[in-house]
Amino acid sequence: MRRGRSGVPVPLLIPASLGVAFLVLPLVGLLVRTPWSELGPQLAAPGVGEALRLSLICATSATLISLVLGVPLAWVLARSAGRGRSVLRALVTVPLVLPPVVGGVALFLVLGRRGLIGHWLFETTGITIPFTTAAVVLAETFVAMPFLVISVEGALRAADARFEDVAATLGADRWTTFRRVTLPLVSPGVAAGAVLCWARALGEFGATITFAGNFPGTTQTMPLAVYLALQRDPEAAIVLSLVLLVVSLATLLLLRDRWLGRAAA
Amino acid sequence: MKRPRLMVLGLTVLLFLAACGGGNSATGAGGSSGSSGGKLSGTLTVFAASSLTEVFGTLGDTLKADNPGLKITFNFAGSPALATQLTQGAPADVFASANETQMKVVTDAGLQAGAPGIFAGNVLEIAVPKDNPGHVTGLADFAKPELTLAVCAPDVPCGAAAKKVFAAAGIQAKPDTEEEDVKAALTKVELGEVDAALVYATDVRAAGAGVTGIPFPEAGQAVTRYPICRLTAAPNPRAAQAFVDLVRSDAGQRALEAAGFRAPGS
Known part of the structure; x- marks a missing residue:
């Protein structure tokens, strides 16, 4: 058994190795160019810790919102029938193809103080969303949620529907079936989707800087800090990118072990 | 059908440019690029600050009208991004920066052909x-x-x-x-x-x-000064010189002024 598995067929091995090289070499490039001696001072620079903290809080909030809204949406996409569904799916994936900066402008047009909903909110309560931390979370959710929806929908379609049928024959209503049967069944898919969603939110730049602006402590996340550092001091930008990479990789590896440990084993 | 029309168009453009050149000849800059050493051809790549998008687009059209064989590619972006691209080896003929700091990044790397000249100011x-x-x-x-x-x-x-x-x-x-x-x-x-x-x-x-x-x-x-220079790695040095000359010519300066730029001296 084991020997059979360890031999990877050559037609798969070569493109796979090229794929790894293509994805990993830019990271190596960053590492090679990292000014290690300046690492300490750069990290201690004002605003770095703040930007990192803001990034983690906003990406996690965006992922939680995406889970609450996205899992039910994925269920609707996977389980409902009819022509409306493919239209709905196309609409849901719009943020994937939309350039993020355009996404940011679109958010302005809806939630800005002159937007469809935003102007009403501004006139009745005096609240404006743009240029706040909430705006960062919204921008990241807009861009990242489709990743979760698509992953979870795929998992739901692949899951054996007979389990749900059995649950129904045993007297469970649809909500109980969803909670007790479907959700545990697709939990690896949900976890994978959440990880993708979180990673996308963490790296989000275009929609964030457009809709939320850039202000240290309120809306300046790591990708924004990296971009602006690049204008001033490319070495500082490399250090900041590295921090973002290390933190995200560490988080993803830890979560993977915890969430997918059983499924992967 | 198409060719005679193109020729008429070409002649009109030539006549127009000859007329312009007549008024311009006292300064000796611009316009003359076409007459000395034949028409420019190939591709000219200009890296320019975003704020120059409209003016350089117009000036590029002028140069292309004069040299039908010339193709001009503009890369408009923030000056720091352009300077980074250039120091990382991006092939370009001309660099026009929105400030002297980013031009210094390029000259420190020894990429300039000739000293950069200030061609406009902005407030x-x-x-x-x-x-x-x-x-x-x-x-x-x-x-x-x-x-x-x-x-x-x-x-x-x-x-x-x-x-x-x-x-x-x-x-x-x-x-x-x-x-x-x-x-x-x-x-x-x-x-x-x-x-x-x-x-x-x-x-x-x-x-x-x-x-x-x-x-x-x-x-x-806080007047921002815009320097321009040709680059040593220029694949098309003759077109690069013609473009720099055009920007600094009377016609170029008029176009810049119309777009809201200040004269370089002010």
Whole structure:
């Protein structure tokens, strides 16, 4: 058994190795160019810790919102029938193809103080969303949620529907079936989707800087800090990118072990 | 059918350029590139600051009309991004920077062919949405926390200039966002999402009817100078020289002035 598995067929091995090289070499490039001696001072620079903290809080909030809204949406996409569904799916994936900066402008047009909903909110309560931390979370959710929806929908379609049928024959209503049967069944898919969603939110730049602006402590996340550092001091930008990479990789590896440990084993 | 028409067009252009050249010949710059050593051909690659998008586009069309065999590719972006691309080996013929700092990045790397020359100046102006919802009248309004205000981040040229004028005017600015470049700040004015932004006079001019510009006296404290140079790695040095000459010619200076730029000396 084991020997059979360890031999990877050559037609798969070569493109796979090229794929790894293509994805990993830019990271190596960053590492090679990292000014290690300046690492300490750069990290201690004002605003770095703040930007990192803001990034983690906003990406996690965006992922939680995406889970609450996205899992039910994925269920609707996977389980409902009819022509409306493919239209709905196309609409849901719009943020994937939309350039993020355009996404940011679109958010302005809806939630800005002159937007469809935003102007009403501004006139009745005096609240404006743009240029706040909430705006960062919204921008990241807009861009990242489709990743979760698509992953979870795929998992739901692949899951054996007979389990749900059995649950129904045993007297469970649809909500109980969803909670007790479907959700545990697709939990690896949900976890994978959440990880993708979180990673996308963490790296989000275009929609964030457009809709939320850039202000240290309120809306300046790591990708924004990296971009602006690049204008001033490319070495500082490399250090900041590295921090973002290390933190995200560490988080993803830890979560993977915890969430997918059983499924992967 | 098509060819005679093209020839007529070509002749018209030639006549027009000959007429222009006649008026221009006293300065000896521009226009002459075509007559000395034949027409330019190949591809000319120009890396230029975003604020030059409209003027350089027009000047590029002029040069192409003079040299039908020439193809011009523009890379308009923030000057720091362009300087980074150039030091990383991007092939280009001409670099026009929106400030001297980023030109220095390029000259420090030894990429310039000949000393860079200043060809224009730019000053800041307050941009407000057409209906001016925040009733902004001058630079002092940037100290009002109740207004939604955008400036450029201090790391980018327009932000450095903003810092200078605020210091000169003794104003403690309270912006809500520090934008990554001047066009991003302007977009927020165009969408009416900020009450005012500090951008360049040329950007207000380019934005059109939706944006109103408010000049202010302290702007003279931070004049941004635009240097231009040919690059050593230029694949098309003759076209590069012709473009630089055109920018610095009377016609080029008139086009720059019409777009809201200041003369290089002022």
